[in-house]
Amino acid sequence: MDLQTVDPANVERVGSWDVYSWPELGEVRGWIALRIPLPVEPGTPYLKNGWQSWSPTGESRLGGSVVRAPVGAVLLHPIAEPSYDGDESYDVLAADGFVAGFVEGGGILVARPRQRELLAIREGHGPHPAIWAAQGDRATLVDDLLTRIHGRVPERMPLGWCSWYGRFADISEDAIAADLEEASAVSDVLDVFQVDDGYQRAVGDWRDTNERFPSGLSALAHRIAKAGFTPAVWTAPFLVAPDSRLAAERPDWILRDSSGLALPAMWNPHWGGVVHALDVSRPDVLDWIEGLFRDLVAFGFRYLKLDFLYAAALTGAPARPMTGEQRLRAALAAIRRGAGEDAFLVGCGCPLWPAIGICDAMRIGPDVAPYWSAGDDDAGEPWSKPSLENAWRAAVARSPFHRRLWLNDPDCVMLRRRTTELTLEQSRAWVRWVAESGQLLVFSDRFEDLDREDLELWRELAAGRRAFGRR
Numbered sequence: 001m002d003l004q005t006v007d008p009a010n011v012e013r014v015g016s017w018d019v020y021s022w023p024e025l026g027e028v029r030g031w032i033a034l035r036i037p038l039p040v041e042p043g044t045p046y047l048k049n050g051w052q053s054w055s056p057t058g059e060s061r062l063g064g065s066v067v068r069a070p071v072g073a074v075l076l077h078p079i080a081e082p083s084y085d086g087d088e089s090y091d092v093l094a095a096d097g098f099v100a101g102f103v104e105g106g107g108i109l110v111a112r113p114r115q116r117e118l119l120a121i122r123e124g125h126g127p128h129p130a131i132w133a134a135q136g137d138r139a140t141l142v143d144d145l146l147t148r149i150h151g152r153v154p155e156r157m158p159l160g161w162c163s164w165y166g167r168f169a170d171i172s173e174d175a176i177a178a179d180l181e182e183a184s185a186v187s188d189v190l191d192v193f194q195v196d197d198g199y200q201r202a203v204g205d206w207r208d209t210n211e212r213f214p215s216g217l218s219a220l221a222h223r224i225a226k227a228g229f230t231p232a233v234w235t236a237p238f239l240v241a242p243d244s245r246l247a248a249e250r251p252d253w254i255l256r257d258s259s260g261l262a263l264p265a266m267w268n269p270h271w272g273g274v275v276h277a278l279d280v281s282r283p284d285v286l287d288w289i290e291g292l293f294r295d296l297v298a299f300g301f302r303y304l305k306l307d308f309l310y311a312a313a314l315t316g317a318p319a320r321p322m323t324g325e326q327r328l329r330a331a332l333a334a335i336r337r338g339a340g341e342d343a344f345l346v347g348c349g350c351p352l353w354p355a356i357g358i359c360d361a362m363r364i365g366p367d368v369a370p371y372w373s374a375g376d377d378d379a380g381e382p383w384s385k386p387s388l389e390n391a392w393r394a395a396v397a398r399s400p401f402h403r404r405l406w407l408n409d410p411d412c413v414m415l416r417r418r419t420t421e422l423t424l425e426q427s428r429a430w431v432r433w434v435a436e437s438g439q440l441l442v443f444s445d446r447f448e449d450l451d452r453e454d455l456e457l458w459r460e461l462a463a464g465r466r467a468f469g470r471r
Contacts, residue, residue: 005033005119016141020120020131028124031079033110035117039098039135042113046095047397048088051077051108052310052351053363056383057394062087062095062113075266075349076384078315078324079108079121086112086119091353092145093118098133099141103148105129106325106353123323142400151405154360157440158230158303158344159462160192165370165412165444169198169270172212173220180227182447186455189462192303192344192442193224194232203271204240204247206292221300230344232303233296237289238311238331239265241275253288255279255316265311277311280331281318289331293338302343306335306359309350329354346409346440352401361407361440365394368411368430370420388422388430395439402439410434412444415454419446428457435461 009023020036040046042063050057055076064087077088092101093109100109100118105128108121120131132148134141161183163171176195183190199217201208209216221231240247240254247254254262255277265277278285296304312331313324322330328351336358339345347355348363355362367386374385383390395410402408413431417424435441443458 002030003033003121004028004030004124005035007035014132016134016136016144017132018134020133022126022128022130025124025126025128028126030124031121032124032128033119033121034128034131035119036100036131036133038111038113038116038118040095040113044095044097044113046087046089046093046111049092049094049352049398050384051091053347053349054366054384056381057365058383058397060087062111073381074264074314075310076381078123078313078351086110086114092142094138094142096138098135099138099145100131100133101145102129102353103132103145106351107131123325125321125323125326139400146400146404149405150357152357152360153403153406154344157407157438157465158191159189159465160194160232160303160440160442161190162194162196162232162305162412162442162444163198164196164234165368165414166416166446166449167198171195171198173215176220177223179447180224180229183229184227185447186458186462187228189459189466191230192232193227193229194234194303194305194442195220195224196234196305197236197307199233200235202241202244202246203236203275204244206235206237207295208245217296217301218299225300230303231299231301232305233301234305234307235292235296236308236311237292237306237335238278238280239275239308240278241271243272247276253278253282253285255311255314255318258317260317263314263316265314266308277314277316278331279316279318280312280327280334281320281322286330286334290334290338293335293343294340295338297339297343303346304335304339304343305346305348306332306350307348309347309355313351313354325351325354329358332358347406348409352405356405359406361409362401362405363409363411364398364401365391365410367391368414370414370422372422372426388426392430392433395434395437399437399439402437408437408439409442410437410439412442414445415443415458416445416449417451417454418449431457431461435465438465441465 008020012019110119224231312328346361347359368391369386374387
């Protein structure tokens, strides 16, 4: 990676903050870094706040070297081959005694403590937002920085159920109907009923259901609403599978590299392997996205889970010269236009800063799982793998974002005692922490796996949430 480094054009004092502006750059290709002073030493504890929802997040120390696992790196970081040395941190760097970040827009903040400098790295195509930096108490400065950002924070927070961690992709119309019938036992303390991955004909064909859902999406939404719940549905709106109708009809919509090859956006075995990304720089693709979500809301879905959103920001050769951040924000804005202001949008797998002001809730960590630890295999970045340990670490680290940028989604809780490797102590501690933190509270179990005591715990925590006005 070629990285051009520049010095600030100006430094303005705003309260406790030094605000660093970029020089005039002209037309710049590749990546560019604004260099500002880093007043803390190697070994200083800091918050590692990753690029997207699942990126490595938690407490670390300045002064190491960049280590990035090659497997899945494209999902977790926009720069595949860093040419710099130092610790990595993204969007907000909160070290003991020092905080830096963006009020508008975002970037990759890289600390070089041995050189006593912080690099704010962005794609060369501007405009470039100023960098805010200050010395002092970490918690106070983080709070001050976040209050300067214009987020989208709904007054009401729904209580929800999700099909994923109970049934994963093995869902059907009959299985969902069985869960819906059982959910009536807690209908007074449950608002949202979400159908997750597994209903669609193919990734990209979100209006079309597969043979396990013969009645279609509109009938499914009507059935959920008739039971007294807000219908909710999962999509991965910027991904497209090679076997989808969308890919067959519009191959020109797929994001490609400079040689014209379709970029692999990820590999998922239950989707058939490699899937690609839409080129959301194209106005016709944005029109299609807007129309898709207008249709989903017309079907009856008013709570929309948006997953794998990083795909809109992948580095490639888009049809129009836009940065990944600009493309993602334009695509999310198209979703909001189609869904309308009253729809509840939950982002996931999403680069964080471009979604501010558009998403109502945001996943702030990797997937939870029915086990504690992700294990020690070499596949992927350890902190980003699904596990309760990793989800909890990130949820704690990003707690300050809650009710400032959006409603934090720490991912689901699991109430069951069967079909899980979690101990009762682990699962109970997690559900109580999520409930008491005030963040989005959604459980994900097959109702057939729940005992009366499990549902009583949900009733207790959900009722407590509403009693304290956190709904």
